[in-house]
Amino acid sequence: MNSRRKLVPLMATAALTVSLLAGCSGDNNNAAPAGSASPAGNSGKAAGSGPASIKAMTILFGNPPAAENNKALEDLEKRGNVDLDVTFVPSEAYTDKLSVAVSAGNSYDMLLMDGGKDDRFSNLVRMGAFHDLTPYLEKTQNISQIEDTVWNGIKVDGKVYGIPRPRGLYGGGEASILIRKDWLDKYNLEVPKTVDELTHALEVFKEKDPAGGGKTIPFTIFAVDGISSPGPFSGVLPIQFAFGIPNVWELEDGKAVRDFQTPEYKAFLEWLRDAWSKGLIDKDAPVLKNQGQARSKFQSGTAGAFVGNVSDLVESSVEKLQQTDPNAEIAIIDSLEGTDGQKGVAVLGGYYGLWAIPSSVPEEKVQQIIDFLDFTASEENVAFSKAGVTGIHSSDFKDGVAVQTEEQKQQYDLDKPSQFVLENRVDPYIYANSKVPEILEVQKASLDIISKIGVENPFLSYNSETASKNPDSYKKMSAVMTKFVLGEGTWDDVQKEIDAWTNGTGVQIAQELLDQYNAEHQ
Amino acid sequence: MQRSLRPKRFQQLWPFYVLAAPGILYFVIFHYIPMSGLVLAFKEYSPFKGIMNSPWVGLDNFRQFFGTSDFYILLKNTLLISLLNLVIYFPFTIFLSLLLNELRLKIFKRVSQTIVYLPHFLSWVVIYGITISFFGPSGVINHYLEAWFGGGANFLVSNEWFRPLIIFQSIWKDAGWGTIIFLAALAGINPEQYEAAKVDGANRLQNIWHITLPGIKSTIVILLLLRLGSSMDSNFMQIFLMTNSLNLDVSNVFDLFVYHIGLEQFNYSFAITVGMFKSVASLILVLAANYAAKALGEEGIF
Numbered sequence: 002m003n004s005r006r007k008l009v010p011l012m013a014t015a016a017l018t019v020s021l022l023a024g025c026s027g028d029n030n031n032a033a034p035a036g037s038a039s040p041a042g043n044s045g046k047a048a049g050s051g052p053a054s055i056k057a058m059t060i061l062f063g064n065p066p067a068a069e070n071n072k073a074l075e076d077l078e079k080r081g082n083v084d085l086d087v088t089f090v091p092s093e094a095y096t097d098k099l100s101v102a103v104s105a106g107n108s109y110d111m112l113l114m115d116g117g118k119d120d121r122f123s124n125l126v127r128m129g130a131f132h133d134l135t136p137y138l139e140k141t142q143n144i145s146q147i148e149d150t151v152w153n154g155i156k157v158d159g160k161v162y163g164i165p166r167p168r169g170l171y172g173g174g175e176a177s178i179l180i181r182k183d184w185l186d187k188y189n190l191e192v193p194k195t196v197d198e199l200t201h202a203l204e205v206f207k208e209k210d211p212a213g214g215g216k217t218i219p220f221t222i223f224a225v226d227g228i229s230s231p232g233p234f235s236g237v238l239p240i241q242f243a244f245g246i247p248n249v250w251e252l253e254d255g256k257a258v259r260d261f262q263t264p265e266y267k268a269f270l271e272w273l274r275d276a277w278s279k280g281l282i283d284k285d286a287p288v289l290k291n292q293g294q295a296r297s298k299f300q301s302g303t304a305g306a307f308v309g310n311v312s313d314l315v316e317s318s319v320e321k322l323q324q325t326d327p328n329a330e331i332a333i334i335d336s337l338e339g340t341d342g343q344k345g346v347a348v349l350g351g352y353y354g355l356w357a358i359p360s361s362v363p364e365e366k367v368q369q370i371i372d373f374l375d376f377t378a379s380e381e382n383v384a385f386s387k388a389g390v391t392g393i394h395s396s397d398f399k400d401g402v403a404v405q406t407e408e409q410k411q412q413y414d415l416d417k418p419s420q421f422v423l424e425n426r427v428d429p430y431i432y433a434n435s436k437v438p439e440i441l442e443v444q445k446a447s448l449d450i451i452s453k454i455g456v457e458n459p460f461l462s463y464n465s466e467t468a469s470k471n472p473d474s475y476k477k478m479s480a481v482m483t484k485f486v487l488g489e490g491t492w493d494d495v496q497k498e499i500d501a502w503t504n505g506t507g508v509q510i511a512q513e514l515l516d517q518y519n520a521e522h523q
Numbered sequence: 524m525q526r527s528l529r530p531k532r533f534q535q536l537w538p539f540y541v542l543a544a545p546g547i548l549y550f551v552i553f554h555y556i557p558m559s560g561l562v563l564a565f566k567e568y569s570p571f572k573g574i575m576n577s578p579w580v581g582l583d584n585f586r587q588f589f590g591t592s593d594f595y596i597l598l599k600n601t602l603l604i605s606l607l608n609l610v611i612y613f614p615f616t617i618f619l620s621l622l623l624n625e626l627r628l629k630i631f632k633r634v635s636q637t638i639v640y641l642p643h644f645l646s647w648v649v650i651y652g653i654t655i656s657f658f659g660p661s662g663v664i665n666h667y668l669e670a671w672f673g674g675g676a677n678f679l680v681s682n683e684w685f686r687p688l689i690i691f692q693s694i695w696k697d698a699g700w701g702t703i704i705f706l707a708a709l710a711g712i713n714p715e716q717y718e719a720a721k722v723d724g725a726n727r728l729q730n731i732w733h734i735t736l737p738g739i740k741s742t743i744v745i746l747l748l749l750r751l752g753s754s755m756d757s758n759f760m761q762i763f764l765m766t767n768s769l770n771l772d773v774s775n776v777f778d779l780f781v782y783h784i785g786l787e788q789f790n791y792s793f794a795i796t797v798g799m800f801k802s803v804a805s806l807i808l809v810l811a812a813n814y815a816a817k818a819l820g821e822e823g824i825f
Binding site: 360 | 569571655659660680767768
């Protein structure tokens, strides 16, 4: 009698403990439908019977779409035969949320790996986090149009573990310099074509102070975190290429050379140091944390130039600028030339983010998810992402531009149809997104120009284990480079850090990358 | 004899057990079961293999952690910030409580109390924004420094100013909030003591020194002990926002390290190792301080 009384609560606690542990461990076999918070029922059934319920997590820049009574979402769900539940996570919090979502294992059907194929992604794949999607891709109509270079860039051990969201191969965020056209006009300056002309224009901005009250910031850039990449500042790529600096790595006589190991990099840092001492660069640059902060300085009308991409030409950003200065105009410097005519734009992976399906998702559901992604990448959804539902978000869609009344425009901004088109269609002009035909032309022309001057990184698709195990290895280098630019340190300090890297971890990193390269290029 | 008594006692006491059950369950579920996660410090954890199936690696994680050249820098930075908080921020809250306590006009006292509490409710992001606009390279203070002295100071982008700014931020944001417990303790001092002292001719400062401070001495000791217990923690949000490549030498603390290694690189085991080291170190600190407090005749926390 006594012992039984004791035993019952004990067993209950034990049972509780076991079930909790099972819940934490993210067990592959039994987790998905039972434990998931999404409306279950559909997920277990065979494909084709009723709408598939898909829970996705994605990154969000700006405001989220309307959560309730969203006509765009309803329309897409109906046409795609899905029950879609998208969690939009603000970009600032995305890394943390992703980490939690990945370790929880069974909470999402698909996750956007925003870093693409980086060390984290490769590590997770090797841990067995995601489904191998290679066998599912053959049947797709739209996804399969993505170029082979992009596919090759994202494969891990020859297999596809994430569907890339195609973007232009050239310049997602830092391709071209945007500059205040009205300021240039005011002082009879041409749109700069070379580094010297740009420096001159910035000097004039500094001297004449067009923003007034000494507020003019000729050129706004931002700090690097020094954790994933070295260097004093981000937002300087066009200038780096004008100095002839390689895109992260270059191959010279079968040897791997990192950008900061080249003599050109020194010349570039000296230009920065000189520009800093003349007050051409935003004083706040070392404390700015991302491109968004630099962009907001440009859009608020105090900065003369910053590095962005053609979508910064779009009418909404001009409108913002014109709130402080009604005469504001923006020009884009598509390609900036150095003294010997060097110029360039980084050739990137050609995608932003990978859609990965956690291995906790049952196999029969994977096909449904791929089918849905393929559907959102279809021609009809290109129109949908730009014009929404006809009659609600627009009245017509002509030549790639939505015809909208003011009211429809508001509804479009509220419902944000494009946010639900999770996989976009292959489109080299994806960043040309203006609704004003003239601006659209300029954007397309600019994209055409930069597509001819791409600089490739031979090791873009490879990963170095040494680099991923030493995430802090570039911190010191960034610090001394920044100090050099700010005039607080000498070149010897920088050279010492570069030498330390060249003779230390750099040896292994270069060798690991070179090995992968050689294995593929025999 | 004893054995036959037990069921009877249980029959008498069962309502109390039921009452206590939710609390006990809470501790078991949310505090003791998660502790089993500490085994991950000795494993190479992969969330997809599960806790059970991840391979054992013994003390490798600890060896790696103590072996990095960063370890001593992290330890030094973390402890220094805590120490500065202890010797500057903490006495400041006491000082502020005494000031508030000495206010005689009721309304003025209430209003000032509310005003000093308010910054506590701002998020660190907002505080960081305010800090930039005041101390930033193109901030207000630098603007005047340049206008008057012809040169600014690198408040946010140098090693020297990082710690003073962190302490200043803490005081600005939380000193008012920190006075709450002291004010409650001050309210418990018997007013007759003051009246008696007045009769003996004590002035205000003598009142503070001989009555008020001894009256809250035990509160001060307890709060000090609790603070010691968290001296391996830093205020993550605050440090995370204030750090940049130019002050990394002094701003890199354990919490930041755990964030970069554990969350950003998905290296959970290593992060737990660091966390476990922090907890054990804190426990030792608290036990030692508690022992010291008792040796000095104070009550301590246990």
